[in-house]
Amino acid sequence: MEGLESNKTEQQILEAAYRVFQKKGKAGARMQEIADEAGINKSMLHYYFRNKDSLFKKIFLQSITEFLGSVIPLINDQETTWEEKIKGLIGHYINFMRHRPDLPFFVMNEINQNSVEFFNHLNLNIGSTLMNSYFFIQLQEEMKAGKIRNLNPLQIFISILSNVIFPFIAAPMIKRVGKMSDEDWDSFISQRELFTSELIINYIVKI
Amino acid sequence: MEGLESNKTEQQILEAAYRVFQKKGKAGARMQEIADEAGINKSMLHYYFRNKDSLFKKIFLQSITEFLGSVIPLINDQETTWEEKIKGLIGHYINFMRHRPDLPFFVMNEINQNSVEFFNHLNLNIGSTLMNSYFFIQLQEEMKAGKIRNLNPLQIFISILSNVIFPFIAAPMIKRVGKMSDEDWDSFISQRELFTSELIINYIVKI
DNA sequence: GTCTATAGCGAGATAGAC
DNA sequence: GTCTATCTCGCTATAGAC
Structure with missing residues (x-):
């Protein structure tokens, strides 16, 4: 029973940290805010994760894995044509970004901030995979x-990636420039999925 | 003479702050680091700019103006065709990003962090302009x-924007995935300029 | 495992001599 | 205008009772 309780607390902390780190970044995040978000006493963060750095590392690793890992099955699928793969990738990332709009920004920001060694250290051999x-x-x-x-x-x-991810990174700017309501934004993104598919495939196939 | 001296110091601080804020973000930047970068005593930052917030605001405003303002003449040029404008925009941003790779990321990051009011407050009527x-x-x-x-x-x-700006935002990731040297990266970006022009124009003109 | 209290430190900001 | 010394505060981290 104790094990379950502790797992639950630990899990709540992780989920809160996931949200706060992605929204505020490592430098901007506050341990107090993570604790509040989790509804848990601040010192529990240290009890379970020792310090901010190691908690951050956990979240970052999870984030980058979600971001990059989810495409691997898609691009290696033996059953689909290249055209289907492109549509699949675009659909996947549109869907992904809709649910986690802060994630890619967070990942790329922290890669830029932290030394490249840190990034190299968690060796995700995405390179050769792609x-x-x-x-x-x-x-x-x-x-x-x-x-x-x-x-x-x-x-x-x-x-x-550019055509699908960038619009979410620039979302506040685009909404403002296009004077968009939230519904406008939704339909803009739906339109974007089709637009990008046609844009890319059309270019590739034309001789 | 005093006036000139003070302007020079002020200018050095601004240039240092420009670099540090863009690299580290508002939360990550340190006043001490800006002072060191400028080769100037830390208390001078407060003498000239009162506090970190107001120094940041100045840099942010300058950055967003550079980022958005430079395209206005391009898109309103009466002498060029739409096709030339597209090529011009792509060329402009590739060139811009080569010299200031951190700027758009910085701008969009801070827009996401700070409340939208702050962004609205500096009313750059880019929206209707575009x-x-x-x-x-x-x-x-x-x-x-x-x-x-x-x-x-x-x-x-x-x-x-997506096709040209995103690759710079994701640069460390792309370099790693593609196992690129710095020269490889340069030629990838040169190739990107042509690629993007053809990609977009080809899609638009095809009936 | 969870809480309160507090140590310790880093960073922004100010005072005041020159 | 520029410098050194110092204040103050917020945040991470720890000690220790329960």
Whole structure:
């Protein structure tokens, strides 16, 4: 029973820390705020996670894994065409960003802030995974066969991310510039999914 | 003479604050670090700018103006076609990001952190400027005439920004994934300029 | 495991000599 | 205008009772 209780507390802290760190960043987050958000005494944070740094590290690792890890099955799916993969990636990230609008910003911000060593240290071999992915192989084969435009697959992949993630990062600015209500924003994002799919695929296939 | 001296000191502080705030963000920046960067005694920061908040406000306002203001002449140029404007925008931002890779990230981060009121308070009427720009008018006319695809001009504009700015925001991640040296990165960015131009224009013109 | 009280320190801000 | 010394406060972290 004690074990369960402690797990519950620990879990509440983690969930609160997840929200606060992503919203405020490491430097801007306050241990007191995390404690309040969790409805738990501040000293419990230290009891379970020793200090701010190690709590942050846990959250950051979880965040970056969610952000990058979720695409791996998608890009290595043997059953889908490259075109379906592109649509799948765009749909996945639109959906992801709708639920966690702060996450990619948080991840990239902290990578920029903390030394690169820290980032290298948690060795997520995303690199080779992406460059050797079935998605990239498919694209290269189609290019060799002259069926699609001859392009750098990494540029294609970055374009997908750019078009879907950036709008969420710039959301406050876009809402203001476009004088959008929350419903306007929702439909803008729905439109964006289609827009991006067509934008990218159209460019790739045109000879 | 005194006036000149003080201006010089003030200027050095501003330049140092510009760099430090953009790199570390408001919460992460230290007054001591700004002073060191400027080669100037810490108390001088308070002498000239009263406190951290007001120094930050100055830098933020300058940053957001640089970021948004520089495009206004471009999108309202009466002498260029919509196609030239797109190429111009892409070229401008690639060049801009090369010299100030931290700026857009900084601006958008602080907009997210600080309350929206603060952002509203510095009323830069970018909104109506963009939506009523000559660029948007040109696009709408071409659409009405059936010469280009019928699209939301704001989606087009956001796509331009996304494809050019996001890669710089995600630079450390991209470099790592692509195992890039600094020269690799440079050529990736050069390639990106062409890629983005073709990507966008190709989609717009295809009937 | 959970709480209260408090130590310790870093950072922003000020006082005051020059 | 510029410097040194110092105040003050907020935040992380710990001690210790229960």
